Amino acid sequence: MSGKKGNTSDSRKNRSDEQTMRDVQREDAPVLKIEHMSISFTQYDRGMHQTSLPVIRDLDVEVHGGEMVAVVGSSGSGKSLLAHGVMGVLPYNADMGGRITYCGEELAKERIKKLRGREIVLVPQSIAYLNPLMKIGPQIRRGSKATEARKKLRGIFRRYELDAGVEELYPFELSGGMNRRVLISTALMEEPKLVIADEPTPGLDLAVAKRAMAHFRELADMGAGVLVITHDLELALEVADRIAVFYAGTTVEEASVQDFEHEETLRHPYTKALWRAMPRHGFQYIEGTQPYVKNLPTGCSFAPRCPHCGAECAGEIDYRIVRGGKVRCIRAE
């Protein structure tokens, strides 16, 4: 009997130890971890044959609490799809593979539904995400009439030079820049653990763009994981901790902001080309264009534009750790 009791309390203790271990692991776990993400679209060509268009392949990104990661890459490289994949808002003809974990646990469909707009917020790229039939104030407060919510929104609007009257307006009555500031306000209304901001700054003047980036930085400093998608590498380098570089539907490099101080500390030829294209480094033009998914070369997607490419670049290219960062290039050392 007593043995039984001992066993029960032992197993209870073991269970609570396991629970504690899991809690510790969760605390240490990245807020967001994306492993081998793939997204493809089902399309029908003229003969009504079904084809699959793989627009994201083997994409890895992770963001820790207190960290701001900027995703940079050319248009069409899959940045918005990454955001929509995490948020569970991909179009119906998209098929997603790979694994997404949030605070150490899988982010399944039901879970993201519960967390979306609360713990996990998206600042979408397009102002088309605002409801055109709903006044701005109730829309951003998500219908809440509580004095607290109203006060908070007033405060946020003041930061973005939007006057209180804007709350009573519809999105079509605002300029593009005002709508963009309204979109940014949605992220600041909640106390999110994960913020994904998809190109939050176009159309804003430099001072407001910097203020917006500084606010995302503040959210990270308060403990949130922040993923900012941007074309503006220069602005990203001022506020982010790490940069993830996208090319043709995958991550080609993850580097710390310090790595961008010199070209030699970067790892991938595309990242180096982006570095040379920055105004302060001489605005050097990158020859060629990013291949469309239907015409991807085998092996390295950047090979056709790469000055260092050789026959071996047509083989499989692993994403590997080099000098504390990650790179998808066999030549990087």
Ligand SMILES: Nc1ncnc2c1ncn2[C@@H]1O[C@H](COP(=O)(O)OP(=O)(O)OP(=O)(O)O)[C@@H](O)[C@H]1O
């Ligand atoms: N609904 C869709 N059906 C088919 N292809 C799509 C669909 N949505 C996006 N794509 C393709 O997926 C690729 C990545 O698109 P995505 O919008 O993620 O690019 P992006 O990096 O955000 O570009 P930008 O910097 O212009 O915002 C593009 O080639 C695009 O044409």
Ligand SMILES: [Mg+2]
């Ligand atoms: Mg986009």
